[in-house]
Amino acid sequence: MEVLIRRFLGGIAFLLLAGLMAGPCIAENLELQEQEIKAGLLYNFLKYTEWPVIPSSMTVCIYGEDPFSGYLQPIAGRSVNQHDISLRTVHTVDGTGTCQLLFVNSDEREHWPELRKFLADKPVLTVSDFDTFAGSGGMIEFGRKNDHISVALNIDAITAAHLRVGERLLKLVTVVHPSSQGEGQ
């Protein structure tokens, strides 16, 4: 009996040890909430985009309710490329002009044409996850493919707004040219 108990405890110790050793390698098989991934990507968009003029701090705006279930909140107070980031929600079209990055809640999609008209070629990086976004003048559209988040990037809208997106991002996303109806990598 005692032997059995010892073996049992030994087994648990082995399991824990092996698990601890496996710990640091976890990043290879990441499983995250959808909003957690999207929030992380927004941070990377800030990191790999160049604005023509950057104020002292970067402003991330959400048009409408915050759909990120708390995953985007911690971005406020962090910094990117030595610029502090602030986060705010906006409910008026006029309020979006001072944002560097604007995430449009898909519930507000009916306001998108109005927003786009207002923003025109202002250097605001627009992001949303409704599926006609990049095709209707939006810059970055989140989608889903099986269990992964996909990103479509409207390079024409980005160029028109005098923004530049880094090579590293361009390699990872689907680049679309809605104005010429062509698609390419």
Add this chain to the structure above:
Amino acid sequence: MLRLLQKISTQAALSAGCGRNHALALLLSMGSLLGALNARAAESVDNFALSPEQLLDATVTSVSKSPEKVLDAPAAIFVLSNEDIIRSGATSVPEALRLVPGVQVAQINANSWAVSVRGFNSALADKLLVLVDGRTVYDPLFSGVHWDAQDMVLEDIERIEVIRGPGASLWGANAVNGVINIITKDAKDTQGNLASLTAGNQERGTVEERYGGKIGDDGYFRIYGKYRSEHDDKTPTDADAHDGLAEARAGFRADLGGPSDDSYTLQGDVYNNSSSDFRTTPLLVSPFGLTQVESLREHGANVLGRWTRKLSGDSSFMLQSYVDYESQEQEIVNDRRTTFDAEAQYDLPSWWRNKIILGADYRYSADNLDGSSSFVSFPHAYEGTQLISGFVQDKITLIPKTWFLTLGSKFEHNDYTGYAVEPDARLQWQPDDRQMAWASVSRAVRTPSRLEHDLTISEATIPPSIALPIPVSLILRANPGFGNEDLTAYEIGYRRQVTPALSADITAFYNDYSNLSTNGLLPFGIGFSPLHLILPFDFTNSTSGETHGIEVTADWRVMKTLKLSASYSLLEIDMHGPPSTAAIASQQADIQSPTHQFNISSRWDLPHDTALDTTLYYVDTLPGFDVHTYWRLDTRYSWRIMNGLQFSLVGQNLLQAEHREFSSPTDANAAEIPRSVFGNLTWRY
């Protein structure tokens, strides 16, 4: 169907001794494990520190809504997520249900299952309601579920919610001991292609293909096809059990509406299954019973539509309707059934301290039996029955955020027994957002099946003996007077998020049953050519009884890469009624469901995109079927070869070459469930 009827007869012979085997309570090991080791909080990932490559490579978890909702529900609820199902190595829904506390799952043979909640398990288990995306899948012929017809692409299941205890106030009759609610993924979550291949020593081969695409700007759809084939098992005497099966099915689901206030779902399936079994035909001359292999065919189709409208605030309205056709074909009788159902639910806006839900349901179900023979007879081949019901439920806030009282009742009218009222009261205490205690009293009824009401079946012939030199013919008579079975259930539960990494849930219940079905002998008669004794029996409502038990579950995320889960179920059954030896009689319930059940599982993510998942199950003896206590070990190793391509190797029942889980060894359809090893390749593209 007849193979089910037959299960009554072959077991009607003699029951084994009733000495209950008191197996060791296994609660101990779980308690010490949780107590002794200090829980480490699961470290959360800093999503802003991840590279864009890592983020775009990450898998989206689909657990979403359920956890909070589960913690809030004042009921014994357990949710199997898609991940739980896949990582258990299950190839079918009943297999996945083995993980759920308070659920008895036993595989009878390759094509049939006995699944029940809180006892009364049998191939004809009749106190359970099973829903697939809101469509009721129990067959009113015997109030049970054809589990082999409920196959699906497991990857497309969002979750399975199992509610133990009467869910009658919301779901209605037959939700006596529990509700199993299978919910498939929204079409939005199954975009792209998925192809899957499975093969092994028992799994002859399964092929699945699913494609998901878009409809316009806001709509999504998926279509799927699946073919599954399993090898025959062996009988207890090592002969071929002829129970292998081949199943083909296809279906679709479309979800429209997107962010607007209206959302629409349209879905449907078609299937065609074939398998076989042994059927014993009773004879009045030697050899008095002829056992032959009979082929079984079942096919069916269903289509369901649902419209949901979000109204102001927390209010909503839902309208749903479906049509379901199923056909069960056997050598001597075929059953074809068509069901039409329409239901509406209105969640009223919160009003002062009340949150009220109203619902109404209309169902028409018609069946057509044909192929009547001398063994089975019924007064009319065609029968259509109506079920009309409504429910009201009010969740009353007694003290904001802390004390709630939910009062509800279902009101129902069916063509067999008329009106039934099924009330339910639940008190809930939430001292903080990490713990909740609840208590409930509820009433439920199980309405009669067509089998009990209408069917007369020649079950078996007892050969002549020295004591009685003429054969005895056992006949199950229809009893149009058979009434409802009644339950009053008392439950208490407590669940707690002990640390962010450790949660536990405990439920205790006491069920008080009356008017349970009983096989009662009727006055005997004499038949001629050749001379024989006729021993008729029928179903009456003459048994009462009590069951009580405890169900405990605990989840412990030891670290980000390792999760341990355990559950223990205790079930004590005490039945009182006229003595009977027939297996279907409720008095037999205590020797046909395990007293103790236990399982512990580990879900372990390893380096290099691999994972090792292991589950150990313990199931107590079933003296009624001479089924011994068994341990079952299932393990799954998976490897993500590249983005989208995954290989897994699964071993089931690894501790034994084979074991019997249900049905007495003398039952013609008893089978040994063998060790099964299979590989699966899943490609998402």
